[in-house]
Amino acid sequence: MFGAQVWLKKDPRRSVIDYLPGRDRRKRFFRQSTARLEHQHGTRWRRWALALIAIATPLTAADFSGASAFKYTQAAVGFGPRPSWSTANRQLQAYIRAQLRMLKCELIEDPFVGKTPKGDVPMTNIIAKFPGKSGHAIAVTGHFDTKLFPGRKFVGANDGGSSTGLLLELARDLSATPRVDDVYIVFFDGEEAVGDWSETDSVYGSRHLAYKWKAGGTLAKLKALINVDMIGDKSLGVLIEENSTYSLRKLVWDTASELGYKAYFLETGEKVDDDHMPFLKLGVPSLDLIDFDYDPWHKDSDTMDKSSPKSLEIVGTVVLESVHRIERQ
Numbered sequence: 031m032f033g034a035q036v037w038l039k040k041d042p043r044r045s046v047i048d049y050l051p052g053r054d055r056r057k058r059f060f061r062q063s064t065a066r067l068e069h070q071h072g073t074r075w076r077r078w079a080l081a082l083i084a085i086a087t088p089l090t091a092a093d094f095s096g097a098s099a100f101k102y103t104q105a106a107v108g109f110g111p112r113p114s115w116s117t118a119n120r121q122l123q124a125y126i127r128a129q130l131r132m133l134k135c136e137l138i139e140d141p142f143v144g145k146t147p148k149g150d151v152p153m154t155n156i157i158a159k160f161p162g163k164s165g166h167a168i169a170v171t172g173h174f175d176t177k178l179f180p181g182r183k184f185v186g187a188n189d190g191g192s193s194t195g196l197l198l199e200l201a202r203d204l205s206a207t208p209r210v211d212d213v214y215i216v217f218f219d220g221e222e223a224v225g226d227w228s229e230t231d232s233v234y235g236s237r238h239l240a241y242k243w244k245a246g247g248t249l250a251k252l253k254a255l256i257n258v259d260m261i262g263d264k265s266l267g268v269l270i271e272e273n274s275t276y277s278l279r280k281l282v283w284d285t286a287s288e289l290g291y292k293a294y295f296l297e298t299g300e301k302v303d304d305d306h307m308p309f310l311k312l313g314v315p316s317l318d319l320i321d322f323d324y325d326p327w328h329k330d331s332d333t334m335d336k337s338s339p340k341s342l343e344i345v346g347t348v349v350l351e352s353v354h355r356i357e358r359q
């Protein structure tokens with residue numbers, strides 16, 4: 031079914047067959063339900079242990095501000111369309127660096143060349159490292175580039191903007207307290223395909239970094255990688271990304287439930303290719319948090335009025351609390 035000409039909307043309210051324009055098609059599966067994932071994976075003891083963790087965790091621990099994340103998103107979107115190596119993309123890089131320099135973190139530049147169907151494109155991942163002492167590491171990632179649509183004004187408020195805003199706010203929160211594990215906040219360049227989405231024309235930044243971290247030894251330290259993408263939608267529904275690591279997804283979904291956000295983390299899903307995949311393929315427990323039920327996806331109507339501070343706050347709060355919990359594991 032990969033690469034099929036048609037796909038089904040997952041929203042039963044719109045159970046019609048949609049025909050996506052070939053250029054914009056992202057490889058994806060539709061699944062009726064992921065009930066099979068909901069089988070009993072845990073023993074009674076594990077459930078008790080999780081309950082004890084929940085009791086021991088103050089639910090106000092996370093102080094992620096949706097309003098702040100929204101402002102960062104607005105600033106990113108304000109640069110206009112941000113395909114890799116565009117002026118706006120590099121202006122946004124400068125903005126991200128400037129924000130991170132105000133925080134207590136190590137700023138790491140990761141420039142590389144993306145071999146795209148349209149030739150070599152210089153790209154740069156930006157990484158903020160919050161050092162811990164455990165010898166283990168956690169990464170929270172997302173992309174800041176927007177898809178290239180020549181002649182159009184595609185600003186990607188949700189697709190590219192929301193992940194940038196959430197990560198900047200998360201970095202601000204993480205810098206406030208000492209870390210147990212090394213925590214990396216990674217802003218990926220080149221997530222978007224230059225032409226049609228394919229294995230070789232997509233996720234340039236994450237493919238580059240996964241292999242770089244494998245060679246350098248960071249990959250072996252990673253306990254978890256959480257990628258966020260398109261999480262600003264006013265009508266928030268984070269799907270179950272079916273490639274993702276079950277135990278990590280369960281930890282995040284349990285956290286959401288305990289924080290009172292169960293309604294926004296769906297019990298249904300599909301497979302979605304995203305920036306977590308290169309790490310997953312190299313054995314890193316990885317999770318993609320994505321709301322793919324978004325009508326303005328890859329349309330010029332993907333503007334700030336479709337996103338909300340509340341949605342950013344829900345996902346950001348859950349991710350921040352999940353990082354705290356993973357650090358205690």
Ligand SMILES: [Zn+2]
Nearest residue numbers: 177189222328
């Ligand atoms: Zn996109």
